[in-house]
Amino acid sequence: MELKLHNVNKTYDEKDILIDINLDIHDESGIAIIGPSGAGKSTLLRLLSLIEKPDSGEIHVNKYDLNEIEPEEYYKKIGFVFQAHTLFPHLTVLRNITLILEQVHNKTKEEANKIALDLLDRFELSEHIHKRASQLSGGQSQRVSIVRGIAISPEVLFFDEPTSALDPVLTQEVLSTIIKLREEKMNFVIVTHEILFAKKAADFIIFMDCGKIVEMGHVDILENPQSKELQNFLSNVFLW
Amino acid sequence: MISDRQNRILSFVAALLIFGLFIALIYYAFPARADLDFSSYYPWRNIIFKGWLLTIVVSIIVLVASIILGFLLYLLTNSKILVLKYLGAIFNEIVFGSPLVVFLVIVYYFIGVPLHINNRLIVGSIALSLYMAPYMKNVFEGAMESIDDMQYQAMTVFGFTTYQKYRYIIIPQLLKIIIPPLAGNLTFIVKGSSLLNFIGVPELYNQITTAQSNTYAVVEGYTLMLIMYLIITIPLIRLTRSLEKKVALWN
Numbered sequence: 001m002e003l004k005l006h007n008v009n010k011t012y013d014e015k016d017i018l019i020d021i022n023l024d025i026h027d028e029s030g031i032a033i034i035g036p037s038g039a040g041k042s043t044l045l046r047l048l049s050l051i052e053k054p055d056s057g058e059i060h061v062n063k064y065d066l067n068e069i070e071p072e073e074y075y076k077k078i079g080f081v082f083q084a085h086t087l088f089p090h091l092t093v094l095r096n097i098t099l100i101l102e103q104v105h106n107k108t109k110e111e112a113n114k115i116a117l118d119l120l121d122r123f124e125l126s127e128h129i130h131k132r133a134s135q136l137s138g139g140q141s142q143r144v145s146i147v148r149g150i151a152i153s154p155e156v157l158f159f160d161e162p163t164s165a166l167d168p169v170l171t172q173e174v175l176s177t178i179i180k181l182r183e184e185k186m187n188f189v190i191v192t193h194e195i196l197f198a199k200k201a202a203d204f205i206i207f208m209d210c211g212k213i214v215e216m217g218h219v220d221i222l223e224n225p226q227s228k229e230l231q232n233f234l235s236n237v238f239l240w
Numbered sequence: 241m242i243s244d245r246q247n248r249i250l251s252f253v254a255a256l257l258i259f260g261l262f263i264a265l266i267y268y269a270f271p272a273r274a275d276l277d278f279s280s281y282y283p284w285r286n287i288i289f290k291g292w293l294l295t296i297v298v299s300i301i302v303l304v305a306s307i308i309l310g311f312l313l314y315l316l317t318n319s320k321i322l323v324l325k326y327l328g329a330i331f332n333e334i335v336f337g338s339p340l341v342v343f344l345v346i347v348y349y350f351i352g353v354p355l356h357i358n359n360r361l362i363v364g365s366i367a368l369s370l371y372m373a374p375y376m377k378n379v380f381e382g383a384m385e386s387i388d389d390m391q392y393q394a395m396t397v398f399g400f401t402t403y404q405k406y407r408y409i410i411i412p413q414l415l416k417i418i419i420p421p422l423a424g425n426l427t428f429i430v431k432g433s434s435l436l437n438f439i440g441v442p443e444l445y446n447q448i449t450t451a452q453s454n455t456y457a458v459v460e461g462y463t464l465m466l467i468m469y470l471i472i473t474i475p476l477i478r479l480t481r482s483l484e485k486k487v488a489l490w491n
Contacts, residue, residue, distance in 0.1 A: 049397060051393065051396070051397055071396075072399055072401070075396070075397055075398065075399035076399045078397075080394075080397045080398075082390055082393070082394065084390060086390045086391055086393070086394035088391065088394075088409055088413070089413065090412050090413045090416060099408055100398050100399075100400075103400065103404050103408065104398060104399040104400060104404070
């Protein structure tokens with residue numbers, strides 16, 4: 001995937017959340033955005049997925065200029081997994097997936113069912129297809145959300161701290177699902193607190209602090225952090 | 241050994257008997273009572289039955305009308321145009337502050353009489369529907385709030401159009417959420433409809449009191465009335481509860 005950002009700024013309530021973000025990344029398939037709370041990680045992800053627009057600056061994801069493209073068109077090309085699962089509570093697991101395929105991606109009922117059933121099978125969720133979110137554990141619901149994200153064959157899948165609402169056991173369950181995506185060369189950008197996971201799942205790390213990108217590079221920057229901020233961040237994380 | 245189901249049935253019957261005995265004890269233990277004799281109501285059975293049916297019909301009409309009025313009121317009170325918002329708020333406060341019977345009579349004199357609506361059934365239905373509208377508005381408000389922001393964001397980022405959002409996600413959820421409280425409000429309407437008696441609608445209360453003034457059997461009349469209301473309301477209350485339980489499963 002390609003990510004190009006040029007002088008991107010974002011302000012909420014007169015507070016600078018993102019300050020002059022510049023990025024130029026080519027041919028990386030797994031990108032992890034890490035950093036302390038309030039660093040602007042989630043905001044950056046929301047700009048990349050066009051849930052929000054920057055106050056200024058340019059963003060290109062693959063061949064799409066996010067200032068130019070209609071959001072509805074762009075949404076068809078990407079997947080997004082939120083912090084907590086967003087399964088629609090009145091629909092079954094299967095229908096949660098097929099509804100989007102049929103209504104937004106113009107698949108027939110048969111095609112949609114086939115895609116959904118294949119994926120649910122691959123991610124070991126077949127036994128739950130007729131359940132509703134209220135009958136699933138948090139980890140299972142989040143895994144279904146991930147399957148729903150990849151069902152539309154997105155060019156990029158965005159994850160916004162997908163395990164922050166889960167306990168450690170369920171977190172493992174969800175993280176292994178994401179690692180599986182990496183094995184399948186799925187392009188994804190993930191905001192995460194799980195440093196060990198980022199190390200394992202991502203090729204490229206972006207470390208943010210106070211609305212800026214402080215350090216970025218291949219995964220080995222986690223072994224050899226150059227900046228003081230990343231060194232501090234990592235030492236605090238591994239302290240526990 | 242008895243099964244769980246048998247145990248529940250037996251316990252229920254026992255509770256019913258104890259309840260009945262307790263009432264009978266109080267009633268018959270004191271000398272100042274009249275012996276119950278329902279036979280004087282037998283000649284009135286058709287009139288009373290018609291009143292009972294009218295209570296059901298009025299309640300259904302009011303249910304439908306108040307859902308529509310309640311939704312309009314919801315739109316008013318949530319309007320960005322302040323005048324409309326305040327208009328809705330004033331109406332809400334007046335209704336929530338008024339006893340139903342006073343409100344019904346006021347609507348009769350302030351709307352029915354000047355507009356020459358001579359059909360008391362129509363005036364009564366309008367009045368009761370107006371009174372129920374703010375309660376229905378609350379139902380809509382609660383339902384809208386129960387769909388969380390994350391779902392709206394998810395719908396957007398999946399690329400649903402506005403029509404698709406409403407058609408497949410919002411309205412189906414709203415319907416399921418509002419049905420239990422609507423059934424609850426229907427019970428309220430059935431009970432409230434008894435006050436239509438005050439503007440002369442020949443519903444159950446009205447018909448039984450008419451019969452009472454001929455039979456002089458006051459206690460029997462009210463007992464009959466209570467039983468006939470409970471025949472409508474208890475199934476409604478049970479229905480409301482089972483619907484509530486079903487909906488709780490989805491969330």
